[in-house]
Amino acid sequence: MKEDLHERAQKLIDAWHVEGLAADDRAWLESHLETCPVCAERAQATERALSSLRITTARVSAPLLARTQQRVRLRAHELRGRQARMRALWAACALSWLLGVLTAPLMWWAFQWLSQRTEMPKAVWLVAFPLLWTIPAAVVGAALAWRRAHAPSENGYTEGRV
Amino acid sequence: MLRTICWFMNSMEQEAQELARGLRRRDPDLLDRLIEQYHYRLLRYLLVLTGSQETAEDLFQETWVRVLERGNQYSACWKFETWLFAIARNLTLDLLRRRQPLSLDSLLEPSEGEAPIQLNAPDETTPFETAAQGEEARRIASLLHRLPPAYREVLVLRFQEDLDLNEIAAIVGTPLSTVKSRLYRGLDALRRYLEGRPS
Numbered sequence: 001m002k003e004d005l006h007e008r009a010q011k012l013i014d015a016w017h018v019e020g021l022a023a024d025d026r027a028w029l030e031s032h033l034e035t036c037p038v039c040a041e042r043a044q045a046t047e048r049a050l051s052s053l054r055i056t057t058a059r060v061s062a063p064l065l066a067r068t069q070q071r072v073r074l075r076a077h078e079l080r081g082r083q084a085r086m087r088a089l090w091a092a093c094a095l096s097w098l099l100g101v102l103t104a105p106l107m108w109w110a111f112q113w114l115s116q117r118t119e120m121p122k123a124v125w126l127v128a129f130p131l132l133w134t135i136p137a138a139v140v141g142a143a144l145a146w147r148r149a150h151a152p153s154e155n156g157y158t159e160g161r162v
Numbered sequence: 163m164l165r166t167i168c169w170f171m172n173s174m175e176q177e178a179q180e181l182a183r184g185l186r187r188r189d190p191d192l193l194d195r196l197i198e199q200y201h202y203r204l205l206r207y208l209l210v211l212t213g214s215q216e217t218a219e220d221l222f223q224e225t226w227v228r229v230l231e232r233g234n235q236y237s238a239c240w241k242f243e244t245w246l247f248a249i250a251r252n253l254t255l256d257l258l259r260r261r262q263p264l265s266l267d268s269l270l271e272p273s274e275g276e277a278p279i280q281l282n283a284p285d286e287t288t289p290f291e292t293a294a295q296g297e298e299a300r301r302i303a304s305l306l307h308r309l310p311p312a313y314r315e316v317l318v319l320r321f322q323e324d325l326d327l328n329e330i331a332a333i334v335g336t337p338l339s340t341v342k343s344r345l346y347r348g349l350d351a352l353r354r355y356l357e358g359r360p361s
Binding site for chain 2: 018045048049053076
C-alpha cells in the first residue's frame with residue numbers, strides 16, 4: 001500500500017512538470033511530500049535537474065549575427081529580382097492570352113479561308129485551329145518543367161517541407 | 163481585468179498578423195529584428211540538436227534564409243518561435259540525413275540508452291559546453307549531450323524554451339503522446355545522470 005503511494009507520488013512529481021496537475025492531485029502530492037522524505041527528495045532531485053537545464057547557455061558572436069543579417073538581406077534582394085522577372089513573365093503571358101482571345105475570330109476566319117483556297121479537308125483545319133493555342137503553351141510548360149527539374153534546389157535542400 | 167486580457171490577446175493577434183504580412187513581403191528590416199530577437203534561443207536549440215558549434219552556426223544562417231524564403235507559409239495562428247524551431251529542426255534533419263543516415267534514427271525514434279548524435283569526436287569538449295558559462299553549466303551541458311537526442315530535444319523545448327506540449331508536438335512532428343513519453347523518459351534519464359546512476 002505504502003509502495004503504491006510512493007509510486008503515485010513519483011508519477012505525479014514528473015507529471016507536475018511535464019503536463020501540470022489537477023488541483024486535487026496537486027493537493028494530495030503536496031500533503032504527501034510534507035510527510036514523506038523519500039518522495040520529497042525525489043521532488044527536489046527533479047527540481048534540481050530542471051534548474052540545471054535552465055542554466056545552460058549559448059553564446060552568439062556578433063560577427064555571426066552580422067553575417068546572418070547580411071546573408072538574409074542579399075537573399076532578399078535576389079528574391080525580389082526574381083519576383084520582378086516572374087511578374088514580367090506573367091504579364092507577358094496574360095497579354096498574349098488576351099491577344100489570343102481577341103484575335104480568335106479573325107484566326108478562325110483565316111483558317112476557313114485558307115482551307116477553302118487549298119481545298120483542305122474540314123477535319124484538318126478543325127484540328128489545326130486548337131493546336132495553334134495548345135502547342136505554344138505546351139512548349140512553354142515543358143521548358144519551365146525542364147528548368148525546374150534541372151535548376152539547383154534552394155540552398156541544396158530538396159524537400160518541400162518548411 | 164477581463165478587458166485587459168482581451169486587449170492583450172487582441173494586441174498579440176495583431177502583432178502576429180503584422181509579422182505574417184511582413185514575412186510575406188520578405189521585409190529585410192523585419193528579418194533583422196527577428197534575428198536580433200531570437201538569435202540566442204535558436205542557436206541554443208541548434209547546439210542541443212547538433213552538439214557542434216560550427217554546424218549549429220551554419221544551420222543558424224540557413225534557418226534564417228529559409229525563414230525569408232518560406233515567409234509566405236507562416237500563419238499568424240502559430241507562435242513564431244514554434245515555426246522557427248520547426249524550420250531549424252527540418253534543416254538539421256536534412257543535414258544529418260546527408261552526413262550520417264544511421265544516427266538520424268535516434269532523433270526520429272530513440273531507443274532506451276542509445277548513444278547520442280555526436281558530430282564531433284566524443285572525447286573532446288563540445289562547443290556547446292565551451293559556450294556554456296561556468297563549471298556547473300559545463301557539467302550539465304556534458305550530461306545533456308549523453309541523453310538520447312530525441313529526449314534531449316523535447317526536454318530543451320519544454321524546460322528551456324517553455325513551449326507547451328502541443329507546440330513541441332508541432333515542432334517535432336510526432337503525436338502528443340509521444341512527446342509526453344519522451345519527456346517522462348528524458349526527465350527520468352536526466353535525473354539519473356545528475357545523481358550519477360546513468361543506467
